[in-house]
Amino acid sequence: MAKSTKGKEDMSTTVQLLRNLLAIELWRGGLSQAEIGKKLGISTKTVNPMLKGVSRVIRTNTANEE
Numbered sequence: 724m725a726k727s728t729k730g731k732e733d734m735s736t737t738v739q740l741l742r743n744l745l746a747i748e749l750w751r752g753g754l755s756q757a758e759i760g761k762k763l764g765i766s767t768k769t770v771n772p773m774l775k776g777v778s779r780v781i782r783t784n785t786a787n788e789e
Contacts, residue, residue, distance in 0.1 A: 742763060745763065746759050746773045746774060747774065750779060751780075751781065756770045759774075
């Protein structure tokens, strides 16, 4: 595989991973899947698998919890 092709594939993968991360953060911020799709310029059908298995609530443990 040529270097220029590999660089483009790496960039494409990076962009997709960042898009997924942004979708998760927007979801946790309270946006609906339709709103996320509009903001990212993708369909709701594409957003749905990105968020599959992701909870809106981030659970944290503190020293005081048992």
